[in-house]
Amino acid sequence: MDDVTAAAEALRMASTAVALTGAGISAPSGVPPFRGEEGIWNEYDPDAFHARRVRRDxxxxxxxxxxxxxxxxxxxxxxxxxxxxxxxxxDAGRLDAVVTQNIDGLHQEAAGSVAGSDDIESADLATDAGADEVVELHGNGRRAVCRDCGRTVSAEEPRERARAGELPPRCESCDGVLEPDAVLFGERLPADALARAERLAEDSEAFLVAGSSLTVEPAASLPTRAARGGATLLVVDLKPTPVDSRADYVFREDVTDALPALRDAVLE
Ligand SMILES: [Zn+2]
Structure with missing residues (x-):
C-alpha cells in the first residue's frame, strides 16, 4: 500500500477527522503570508495593526x-x-472540521457558505457544528465587528464607506467604531474558537496539517495534542514542520497536489 492509500484509509476509518491549515494553503491562491521572508510584516509595520491603534487612531x-x-x-x-x-x-462526511489560522475566508467560500453575509450571529461563527465547520483561530477579515455592541457585519460595506471617506466606519446600530473581525496584534485569540479547536484535536482520530509551519501558538501544539490522544497524524507541507518526526505520514508536496490526491483516494 502506498502512503496516499494508507493515509486515505486512516482518514476513512477515523470517526472524527480534523484538518489544521495555515498560510501555505492560501499561498497558491495568491494570498501572501504574514510571516517569513515573503511575509506581509516585512512590508508593513505591525504596530499600525495593533489593537491599541484602533482605539487611539x-x-x-x-x-x-x-x-x-x-x-x-x-x-x-x-x-x-x-x-x-x-x-x-x-461534504462527503470524511472531514468533521477545518481549523484555520487564515483570515481570508477561502475555506468557507470553497464550502459554499461565504462568511461575510450581513448580520451573522456571532454564536454561529466558531461553534457551528456540521460537515462544513470551519474554526477560525484568528477571526475572518471578511467580517467587521463593532467594538461597542459586538455586532458583526460583512466587511465589504464598511470598507466601501471607509474608501469613500468615512473614517472610521461606524456601527449602524450603536455608532461604535467598526474593526475587522480578525485577531489584531495585542489581542487574544477568540476563546470559544480556541477551546473548540483543542477539543477537536483531542477527539480526532485523524489529524491533518496542511500548509501550516506550526510556528505560532496555539496552533503549533494542536497536532501534538491530537497525537497524544492517539490520532493518526498527517502532514502536507513543502517545508519541514516541527511535528514531522511524530507524524505517521508526511507529504513533502504542494498542498494543491497532495490534498486532491488524498481526496481522490478517500472518496474512490
Ligand atoms: Zn455597535
Missing part, C-alpha cells in the same frame, strides 16, 4: 487596513484545489 488604522487588504486579497483571490479538496471531504 481608528481612522488611520482603517486607511492602513484598506492598503494591507488590497495587497492581501486582490479581486481575483479564490479558493484553490487544496481548499476544494478539503471542502469535498467535508
Amino acid at each position: 481608528p481612522g488611520g488604522f482603517w486607511e492602513d487596513w484598506l492598503d494591507l487588504r488590497a495587497d492581501l486579497f486582490d479581486a481575483e483571490v479564490a479558493p484553490n484545489p487544496a481548499h476544494h479538496a478539503l471542502a469535498d471531504l467535508s
Whole structure:
C-alpha cells in the first residue's frame, strides 16, 4: 500500500477527522503570508495593526487596513484545489472540521457558505457544528465587528464607506467604531474558537496539517495534542514542520497536489 492509500484509509476509518491549515494553503491562491521572508510584516509595520491603534487612531488604522487588504486579497483571490479538496471531504462526511489560522475566508467560500453575509450571529461563527465547520483561530477579515455592541457585519460595506471617506466606519446600530473581525496584534485569540479547536484535536482520530509551519501558538501544539490522544497524524507541507518526526505520514508536496490526491483516494 502506498502512503496516499494508507493515509486515505486512516482518514476513512477515523470517526472524527480534523484538518489544521495555515498560510501555505492560501499561498497558491495568491494570498501572501504574514510571516517569513515573503511575509506581509516585512512590508508593513505591525504596530499600525495593533489593537491599541484602533482605539487611539481608528481612522488611520482603517486607511492602513484598506492598503494591507488590497495587497492581501486582490479581486481575483479564490479558493484553490487544496481548499476544494478539503471542502469535498467535508461534504462527503470524511472531514468533521477545518481549523484555520487564515483570515481570508477561502475555506468557507470553497464550502459554499461565504462568511461575510450581513448580520451573522456571532454564536454561529466558531461553534457551528456540521460537515462544513470551519474554526477560525484568528477571526475572518471578511467580517467587521463593532467594538461597542459586538455586532458583526460583512466587511465589504464598511470598507466601501471607509474608501469613500468615512473614517472610521461606524456601527449602524450603536455608532461604535467598526474593526475587522480578525485577531489584531495585542489581542487574544477568540476563546470559544480556541477551546473548540483543542477539543477537536483531542477527539480526532485523524489529524491533518496542511500548509501550516506550526510556528505560532496555539496552533503549533494542536497536532501534538491530537497525537497524544492517539490520532493518526498527517502532514502536507513543502517545508519541514516541527511535528514531522511524530507524524505517521508526511507529504513533502504542494498542498494543491497532495490534498486532491488524498481526496481522490478517500472518496474512490
Ligand atoms: Zn455597535
